[in-house]
Amino acid sequence: MAPLTQAPKGTLDTLPRDSFLLRKIENQMIEIAENFGFKEIRTPTFEHTELFCRSVGDTTDVVQKEMYTFEDKGGRSITLRPEGTAGAMRAVVEHGLTNEPMPLKLFYLLSCFRHEKPQAGRLREFHQFGAELLGSSSPKADAEVILLADSLLSSFEIGEYSLEINSLGCKSCRGEYTKKLIEYFSKNEETLCETCKGRLNKNPLRILDCKSPICKKVAADAPKITEFLCEDCSEHYKGVKKSLDSMGVKYKENPDIVRGLDYYNRTVFEFISSSLGAQSTVCGGGRYDGLISQLGGNDCASLGFGLGIERLVSLYNLTHPEKETKKPKIFISSIGEAASNAAFKYTGELRNKGVFAECDIVGRSLKAQMKYADKLGAKYSIVLGDDEIASGKAVLKDMESGEKREIELRNIAEEIK
């Protein structure tokens, strides 16, 4: 296929047959988030590159090799956002939103860009629902955010998924832990895979997440972060688990969850589904208490998550194979020029009243019009000819049952309610 008629690698067209479902999913998520008190924020698709380097982290894969970065005509380095949190937090600081009544709860629906090799569940432009909660360091805030994610996912009946949580500790206890970890892995350095050898001193936490069976085996006996949490972090983690228990949210503790974005501390979590292939995380997030001050704002405890729309949709399609579209309430067929004009007029009137109505604008035979009405999935149909126009009456047909009854043409809207 010629490049002219081929979408760029890793991008997706949402065709009419899918867009109705997509919007339904988005609307449902918005409604649930608003019931949790979250309000929408919209931020630019691109930001200054520096923002992502500072927040997501210079050493992360996302920043090092996956960003769409370019220089604009003013010589500024610009980057298409690889995730949503950084931009949202930039806006929070820029507009002083931390002065609003706390906690501040934000959500957004946006597209993100990462230059990766596409595969199942991984695109170069993908869409994310994100939520951020600022201004509370209480474990209840963690629980509320996790509960929102759980409510969103469970509202779609997407089959089995599980929640895994961990605590990464804070600056002080994680530092302590990292040292221990380097000590431990150094003893086993020879057995580690090549990539992990490289990570050993740079980011040893990553090794815990390695999929290589050998590294997994070594990692199994590595010291656990949870054994090194300081008093405060430990208490916080316990509090989160207690809150989740009291809300009846099931979770599994997974001390190997690390997350690839540097701004996380304390609570991190992932919602995982086994039906997604290798990219099994539908939703991931955590606490990032230091981020806002790092961007020049006031100290502000905060956490959030990102939920992958495409991954959610693919799970939804597995459990809901039938395509959903919006179907006309009525199709007005016609025979002859005069009736065709009348059908066009009645259709317009119905639409003005908020009714989804259709009529023939192609010039098809009556039979072809009926076939078309059937394909559209119209609930009712009506046939206009010279007789109907003269009498003002017509036969209304229920397309599903085939039942017919005579109605007054001026009452169509009422009759099909």
Next chain:
RNA sequence: GUGAGUGUAGUUCAGUCGGUAGAGCGUCAGUUUGUGGCACUGAAUGUCGUGGGUUCGAGUCCCAUCACUCACCCCA
């Protein structure tokens, strides 16, 4: 960035030993006079991903390239 698999109609795919393309679904029209779904008849649509090579002749064999898919990595 690394590896494997696949590229033929809108779509899902068939195409033998090399002889310039087929089916199902879908689309459109029709099966007599004013009623769809079923059935039947017919029609339209292809630079066989692209470029090169071998050959009298390539969808088929060889090379390159691009794209898609899956996996590694990373993450949503």
